[in-house]
Amino acid sequence: MKRKGIFLLSLIGLISGIISGFLGSGGGMILVPIFTYFLKLDEVKARASTIFCITFMVITSSIFYINKDYIDVSLGIKCAIGGIIGGFIGSKLLISLKNKYLEILFIIFLIYSGIKMIL
Numbered sequence: 001m002k003r004k005g006i007f008l009l010s011l012i013g014l015i016s017g018i019i020s021g022f023l024g025s026g027g028g029m030i031l032v033p034i035f036t037y038f039l040k041l042d043e044v045k046a047r048a049s050t051i052f053c054i055t056f057m058v059i060t061s062s063i064f065y066i067n068k069d070y071i072d073v074s075l076g077i078k079c080a081i082g083g084i085i086g087g088f089i090g091s092k093l094l095i096s097l098k099n100k101y102l103e104i105l106f107i108i109f110l111i112y113s114g115i116k117m118i119l
Helices: 003-023 027-038 043-067 073-096 099-118
Strands: none
Touching (some): 003 027, 003 043, 027 043, 027 099, 043 073, 043 099
16 A cells, blocks of 8 residues: 555544544544545445444543543443444344445434534
8 A cells, every 4th residue: 555545544543533532432423434435435345444443443442441440341341232232233234235225324323413412
């Protein structure tokens, strides 16, 4: 990969990592559009790559937060059980849905999230 490409992708990861670590979300909201519209990945590949990237952002942030005793481990484990099941179901849905439906669902999710944040 060209040096410029590595730098650009690292910069994208840096920005999404800062937002994800600072706001507790946002990595996917930044990476999916960048991967689909700027890097021209198809919807499934963009979302799967985003989840892979977010894994490392979450691990890094979690190490910091657990060292500062900010994590309710019991709550996190209970929620993670459902998250593992949901992640399995979600990945199966991702593979089976057409790109157009994924785009529409993502737009609806972003609009809903934006309205909830405003209100």
